[in-house]
Amino acid sequence: QNDVLNFDKPKILTLDLETRAIKTISENKNDKTFLKFVPILMSIYNGKEFSNFLFNQSNWEDEMMKAFQSIMKRKYDGYTVYTHNFSHFDSIFIIDILSRLGKLKPFMRDGKILRLTFKYKISNSNRIHTLYFMDSLLMLPNSLDKLSKSFNIENKKSLFPHLFLDDPSIGLDYKGKCPDYKNFPKAFTDDFKYEDYLKYSVNFKNANWILKDELIKYCEIDTLALYQILIKFRSFIYMKFQIDFTNYPTIPSLSFAIFRSNFMKEGEIPIIQSKLHRIIKESYYGGITEIYKSRGWKIKSYDVNSLYPNSMKKYPMPTGQPRYVKGDLKHILDFFCATQKDLSKIPYGFYNVDVLAPKLLDKPFLPTKIKTSNGLRTIFPLGHWSGWYFSEEIKNAMKYGYTFTFKEGYLFEKSFLFNDYIDVLYAIKTNVQKNDPWYYISKLLMNSLYGRFGLNPEGIEVIITNEEAADEIIKNQQNVNIIPLLSKNVLISYEKTEDSFTNMNISIPISSAISAYSRVTMSYFMVKYSDNLYYIDTDGIKLDINLPNDEVDNKELGKMKYEYEFSEYVGIGPKAYGGIIENNSTTEIVKLKGYNSILPLKTLKEVLNRNNNIELEQKKWMRKLSQSTIFVSENTYTLSLTEGKRKLLFNPWGDFVGTIPFEIKNDSIVSRKCSKNLMYLKNPFLYNV
Numbered sequence: 001q002n003d004v005l006n007f008d009k010p011k012i013l014t015l016d017l018e019t020r021a022i023k024t025i026s027e028n029k030n031d032k033t034f035l036k037f038v039p040i041l042m043s044i045y046n047g048k049e050f051s052n053f054l055f056n057q058s059n060w061e062d063e064m065m066k067a068f069q070s071i072m073k074r075k076y077d078g079y080t081v082y083t084h085n086f087s088h089f090d091s092i093f094i095i096d097i098l099s100r101l102g103k104l105k106p107f108m109r110d111g112k113i114l115r116l117t118f119k120y121k122i123s124n125s126n127r128i129h130t131l132y133f134m135d136s137l138l139m140l141p142n143s144l145d146k147l148s149k150s151f152n153i154e155n156k157k158s159l160f161p162h163l164f165l166d167d168p169s170i171g172l173d174y175k176g177k178c179p180d181y182k183n184f185p186k187a188f189t190d191d192f193k194y195e196d197y198l199k200y201s202v203n204f205k206n207a208n209w210i211l212k213d214e215l216i217k218y219c220e221i222d223t224l225a226l227y228q229i230l231i232k233f234r235s236f237i238y239m240k241f242q243i244d245f246t247n248y249p250t251i252p253s254l255s256f257a258i259f260r261s262n263f264m265k266e267g268e269i270p271i272i273q274s275k276l277h278r279i280i281k282e283s284y285y286g287g288i289t290e291i292y293k294s295r296g297w298k299i300k301s302y303d304v305n306s307l308y309p310n311s312m313k314k315y316p317m318p319t320g321q322p323r324y325v326k327g328d329l330k331h332i333l334d335f336f337c338a339t340q341k342d343l344s345k346i347p348y349g350f351y352n353v354d355v356l357a358p359k360l361l362d363k364p365f366l367p368t369k370i371k372t373s374n375g376l377r378t379i380f381p382l383g384h385w386s387g388w389y390f391s392e393e394i395k396n397a398m399k400y401g402y403t404f405t406f407k408e409g410y411l412f413e414k415s416f417l418f419n420d421y422i423d424v425l426y427a428i429k430t431n432v433q434k435n436d437p438w439y440y441i442s443k444l445l446m447n448s449l450y451g452r453f454g455l456n457p458e459g460i461e462v463i464i465t466n467e468e469a470a471d472e473i474i475k476n477q478q479n480v481n482i483i484p485l486l487s488k489n490v491l492i493s494y495e496k497t498e499d500s501f502t503n504m505n506i507s508i509p510i511s512s513a514i515s516a517y518s519r520v521t522m523s524y525f526m527v528k529y530s531d532n533l534y535y536i537d538t539d540g541i542k543l544d545i546n547l548p549n550d551e552v553d554n555k556e557l558g559k560m561k562y563e564y565e566f567s568e569y570v571g572i573g574p575k576a577y578g579g580i581i582e583n584n585s586t587t588e589i590v591k592l593k594g595y596n597s598i599l600p601l602k603t604l605k606e607v608l609n610r611n612n613n614i615e616l617e618q619k620k621w622m623r624k625l626s627q628s629t630i631f632v633s634e635n636t637y638t639l640s641l642t643e644g645k646r647k648l649l650f651n652p653w654g655d656f657v658g659t660i661p662f663e664i665k666n667d668s669i670v671s672r673k674c675s676k677n678l679m680y681l682k683n684p685f686l687y688n689v
Contacts, residue, residue, distance in 0.1 A: 010047065010231055010234060011078055011079045011080060011246070012047070012079065012080055012082065012227065012230055012231070012234075012246065013044055013045065013046050013071065013076065013079050013080070013081045013082070014044070014045045014081070014082050014083070014136075014223040014224075014226045014227040014230070015042065015043070015044050015045075015081050015082070015083045015090070015223065016042070016043045016083065016084075016219045016222045016223045016226070017039055017041070017042050017083065017089075017090045017093060017094070018039070018040055018041040018042075018043075018215060018218075018219050019037040019038060019039050019040060019093075019630075020037070020038055020040045020057070020165055020166060021035040021036070021037055021038075021166040021632065022035065022036050022037075022038055022057070022168070023035060023036075023168060024036040024631075032633065033633075034631045034632065034633045035166070035631065035632040035633070036629055036630075036631055037093075037629055037630045037631075037632070038057050038060060038629070039055055039060050039064060039093050040054065040055050040057065040060070040172065040215075041053065041054050041055065041215055041216065041219055042055070042064065042067045042219075043216070043219035043220050043222070043223050044067075044070070044071060044081075044223065045220070045223035045224055045227050046076075047227060047231075050220050050223065050224075051067075051070055051071075052216050052219065052220070053066070053067035053070075054172075054212065054216075061096075061097060061486070061628070064093070064094075064097050065097055065100060065101060068097060068098065068101060069101065071131065072101065072102075072120045072122060072129070072131075073122065073129075074122060074125075074129065076129075076131060077129040077130060077131075078129075078130060079131055079132070080131075080132045080133075080134055080246045081131055081132065081133045081134070082134055082135070082136040082226060082230060083133070083135065083136065084135070084136045084137050084144050084222075084226055085135065085137045086113070086133060086134065086135035086136075086137070087112045087113045087114070087135040087137070087138060088112070088623070089630065091113050091116070091133070091135075092623050092624070092625055092628065092629065092630055093628050093629070094116075094133070095113075095116070095464070095485070095491070095625065095628075096485040096486050096487050096489065096625075096628045097628075098116070098118050098133075099464045099485060099487055099489045100487045100489070101118075101120060102118055102119050102120035102121070103118070103119040103120075104116060104117070104118055104119075104464045105117040105118075105119075105462075105463070105464070106462045106464065106491075107249070107462070108460060108462050108493070109455070109460070112135075112138070113135070114134070114135070114138065114249035114250060115132060115133070115134050115249045116132070116133035116134075117130060117132055118130065118131045118132070118133060132246075134246075134249050135249075136226060136229075136230060138249060138250045138251065139233075139245065139248075139249070139250060139251050139254065140229065140233065140251070140444070141251065141444075142440075143157075144157045144222060144225060144226060144229075145157040145191075147225075147229050147440075148225050148229065149435075150435075150437055150439075150440040151228070151229045151232050151233070151437045151440075152435065152437065153225050153228045153229055153232075154228075155221055155224045155225050155228060156221075156225060157221065157222060157225055158217065158218045158221040158222070159184060159192070159196075159200055159218070160184075160214065160215065160218040161179040161180075161183035161184050162183070162184075162185050163182070163183040163184070163185065164179035164180075164183035165211070165215070170211070171211075172211060172212060173211070173212065174209075174210070174211040175208045175209070175210045175211070176208055176209060177204075177209060178200075178201040178204040178209040179209065181194055181197040184197065189598075232437060233245060233437075233441070234246065236437060236438065236441060237254070237258075237441075241258045241261070241262055242261070242262075243257055243258055243261060251444055251445070251448045252448045252449065252451055252452040253452065254445075254448075255445050255448040255449040255452060256449060256452045256453075256505060258421075258445065259418075259421050259449055260505070262421075263418075263420050263421045263424075264417070268319050268415055268417060269319065269417070269453075269505075269507050269510065270318060270319060270320060270321060270322060270412065270507050270509060270510075271505070271506070271507060272322070272506070272507055272508050272509060276322065276410070277456075277506075277508050279388065279410075280350050280388065280410065280508045280509055280512060281454075281508050281512070282387065282388040283350050283387070283388040283389050283390055283512045283516070284454060284508060284511060284512040284515060285367040285378055285515060285516075285519070286378065286515065286538070287307075287515070287518065287519065287522070287537070287538030287539065288365060288367075288380060288519060288522055288526070288536050288538065289536065289537045289538060289574040289575060289645070290363075290380065290535070290536055290574055290645050290646055290659070291534070291535050291571045291572070291573055291574055291576075291577070291645075291646070291659060292363065292533050292534055292535065292536075292646075292658060292659055293533075293534040293535075293571070293657070293658045293659075294570065294571055294572065294608055294655075294656045294657050294658060295568075295569065295570055295571075295608070295657075296534050296544055296566070296568075296569045297544075297566075297567065297568055297569070298544065298565060298566070298567065299534055299542050299543065299544055299565065299566040299569035299579065300542065300543060300544070300545070300546060300547075300562065300564075300565050300566075301540065301541075301542050301562075301563040301564050301565070301566065302540060302541055302542075302543075302547060302552070302560040302561065302562055302563060303539055303540040303560065303561055303563055304521065304522075304539045304540070304558065304559070304560055304561075305553070305554070305555070305556060305557055305558060305559050305560070305561050306426065306443075306446060306447070306557055306558070307518050307521060307522075307538070307539035307558075308446075308447060308450050308514055308515075308518055308539075309418075309422045309425075309426065309446040309447065309557065310422075310518075310521070310557050310558035311450075311514045311515075311517035311518045311521065312417075312418035312421075312422055312449070312450060312514055313416075313418055313419055313422040313423070313426075313557065314517070314558060315392070315416075315513070315517045316348075316414035316415055316416050317414065317415060317416070317417045317418070317509075317510050317513055317514075318348070318349070318350075318412035318413075318414060318507075318509035318510060318513055319412060319413045319414060319415040319417070320412055320413030322349070322410040322411065322412055322509075323410065323411045323412075324408070324409075324410055324411075325347075325349075325408065325409050325410070325411060326407070326408045326409075327406070327407075327408070328405065328406050328407075329346065329404075329406040332347060332406060332409065333345070333347070346391045346394060346395055347391065347409075347411050348391050348392075348411065348412055348413075348414050349390075349391050349409050349410050349411040349412045350388055350389070350390055350391065350409055350410050350412075350509065350512070351388065351389060351391060351394065351404075351406055351407075351408070351409035352386070352387070352388050352406075352407045352408045352409065353386065353387065353388075353389060353394065353404040353405060353406050353407060354384065354385075354386050354404065354405040354407070355368070355384060355385055355386065355387065355389075355402060355403075355404055356383075356384045356402065356403045356404075357381065357382045357383060357384070357401075357402055358382075358400065358401030358402060359382060361382065361400065361401065361527075361661075362530050362660070362661070363380075363526045363527070363530050363533065363661070364380045364381060364382055364661050365380055365397070365519060365522070365523040365526050365527075366380065366389070366393070366397050366402060367379070367380055367519070368380075368381065368385050368387050368664070369387075370664060370667060370668070370669065371667070377644065379645055379646075379661075379662055379664075380645070380661065381661055381662040381663060381664045381669075382661050382662070382663040382664075383662075383663040383664040383665050383670065384664075384665065385664055385667060386407075389516070390512055390513055390516040391409075392513070392516060392517065392520065393516040393517075393519065393520055396520045396523060397523075400523070400527055412509060417510070418449075421449070422446060422557070425442040425443075425445055425446045426442070426446065426557055428441075428442040429442040429443055429446070430555050450510070450511055450514045450515075451511060452505075452506070452511075453506055453507045453508065453510040453511040454506070454508050454510075454511030454512070455506045456506075460493050460494070460495060460496070461493065461494055461495075461496050462491065462492070462493045463491075463492050463493075464485075464489055464490070464491050464492075465489065465490060465492065466488070466489055466490065467488065467489075467490055470482065470490040470492050473492055473494065474492075477494040477495075478494065478495065479494055479495045480492060480493070480494045481493045481494070483625050483626050484626055485625070485626060485628070486626075486627065486628055491625065518538075518539070521558070522536065522538075522539070522541075525541055525560075529541070529543050529545070529547075532544050532545045534569060534571065535571050535577055537574070537575070540563070541560075542566070542569065542577075547560055547562075564581050564583075565581065566579030566580060566581060566589075567579070567580045567581065567582045568580045570601060570604050570605055570608065572604060572607050572608065572639075572641055572656065573641065573642055573644065573645075574593075574644065574645055575591065575592070575593035576591065576592050576593065576604075577590075577591055577604075578590035578591060578592075578599075578601045578604050579601070580601065588600070588601045590604055592604075592639075594637065595616065595618060595637050595639075596618055596619070597616070597618055599616070599639075603639070604639075607639050607640060607641060608641075608655055608656050609653075609654050609655050609656070610641055610648075610650055610654045610655075610656060611654055612640075613638055613639065613640040614638070614639040614640070615636050615637070615638055615639075616636070616637040616638075616639055617634050617635070617636065617637070618634075618635060618637045619632050619633070619634060619635070620632065620633055620634075620635040641656055645659075645662075646659035646660060646661055646662060647659060647660050647661070647662055
């Protein structure tokens with residue numbers, strides 16, 4: 001009955017916090033200039049009316065306390081307050097303020113605040129009331145602008161010249177000319193063209209542009225748009241699955257709740273904790289992301305239709321209680337009571353094995369981790385090593401020449417767990433238009449479930465308390481982390497003891513199996529099109545030929561879909577490539593992980609030479625919970641060739657032309673040379689860069 005919704009009175013508030021960036025000098029000796037964010041406006045929407053609170057920059061903490069006191073009422077007991085990007089932005093300013101007004105309990109995972117539970121009392125009453133603060137971005141991971149379009153919201157995200165607001169010479173009481181086009185964050189991009197600016201600025205042709213009014217209007221539209229999105233999402237999820245999404249902090253947790261209540265059979269999923277979880281997690285690797293050739297022309301880009309959902313539907317999953325076995329494969333088959341000792345019939349499960357990769361495989365696909373100065377790194381090498389692997393990935397590798405020596409393992413039963421779940425969601429996705437909200441929702445739910453099973457059982461307990469209580473916690477707990485807050489309260493975190501873990505509904509064998517099945521799918525293309533392949537990225541490939549028709553279908557689950565063609569392609573490493581697409585117009589695309597500004601393709605080309613390192617400037621965000629603020633500084637991003645996943649190859653002029661796999665022995669990379677003649681045959685641009 002807790003999931004029966006009152007559609008007339010949703011217990012949802014939306015909140016938006018606007019800040020202003022102020023220049024400040026570092027306290028260090030380098031006198032480096034930072035931008036420090038200070039809250040200047042909070043807007044709250046309850047479904048009927050807005051409440052707006054403008055803050056004085058020098059006294060914003062006291063004024064924010066008054067703003068929160070406006071919702072500390074009996075009528076809001078049990079409500080959830082949603083803020084878009086609460087975990088990484090708004091919470092930094094809010095946590096300490098709420099800790100002064102009541103009792104605050106954060107629930108965190110992997111450094112993210114998933115939920116804040118805020119308990120408070122009102123005057124003349126001893127009854128405790130509760131507000132929950134959650135991040136809508138963790139439930140609907142997309143920008144508010146794109147979500148408004150996906151959910152067909154009329155009150156779409158508005159425009160505001162944030163760079164104008166950050167100008168220290170501009171007061172908050174500014175009235176005058178509409179700020180120039182350059183002051184809008186998306187200026188000079190396709191998302192906000194000059195024509196769009198003219199449509200906005202014409203409203204102020206015969207009237208003043210008033211900063212406070214426009215800022216409040218911008219904030220109100222954001223809270224209204226977010227509220228309408230959440231109400232629509234709430235209705236869709238409940239009408240289809242009878243689940244109230246507000247009970248869950250993230251989209252993976254909601255996906256699991258839908259699966260558990262609508263599709264899962266009792267007792268099918270093996271709950272793995274503690275020691276066995278850590279063992280099987282060694283078999284849990286991500287997708288394959290590698291560069292093979294640096295330059296090409298007429299390069300086609302393909303993606304698999306829902307790679308992970310396809311693995312979930314197409315293949316059986318580990319179920320039942322695991323059984324431990326030890327010895328070589330023959331002994332394991334004896335234990336398994338196999339009548340025919342066929343060494344290719346590996347019992348279903350996870351194994352600790354010694355691996356020997358085939359020497360002539362140009363694009364190996366079995367992963368392992370090696371130690372580096374920056375920690376563990378996943379590579380797909382040649383050579384020999386040891387590790388834990390899923391039986392079905394071992395069988396696939398055997399087909400291409402890998403050999404294995406078995407040492408021990410855990411055997412599982414198998415069952416098709418996710419057929420109905422994927423069938424229902426994929427049918428929705430394929431039968432609605434892309435502008436239908438269900439297209440986005442179904443795709444999101446399909447891709448969010450599998451990772452939920454791979455969470456760590458180890459938990460972090462987080463408490464906000466006073467210094468005296470913190471001292472007692474420090475005495476009784478291990479691995480304690482302390483963050484003093486401005487209010488003199490303390491945020492203290494420590495690892496829970498193993499016997500305090502509750503059933504978290506996780507199962508690492510399932511996540512590991514899904515990920516392994518997905519690599520098996522991609523290995524087919526890596527081997528078949530080895531000479532044509534330029535780049536691979538988890539579920540997508542780039543190659544210099546068209547795939548045959550029987551491998552391509554834009555709608556069929558698990559088939560490749562054609563994305564686009566680069567008339568010219570340039571790649572310098574994993575997650576670092578670009579090119580020119582020529583359709584009705586010429587478009588440049590450059591993808592560069594870790595760099596958040598626009599990079600011209602010609603700059604990427606310059607780095608193809610091993611002697612050319614380019615230093616770029618970009619902003620780095622630093623969250624300081626202890627100071628209730630966020631700093632931004634200019635930092636250097638060095639763009640260069642790096643030998644992370646495979647060995648880089650160069651022509652006589654120092655130009656990067658391609659890669660070959662690393663070879664490892666005794667968990668270390670060994671030197672490996674490549675014949676120039678062989679490389680010329682594999683890459684005709686070797687001497688023509």
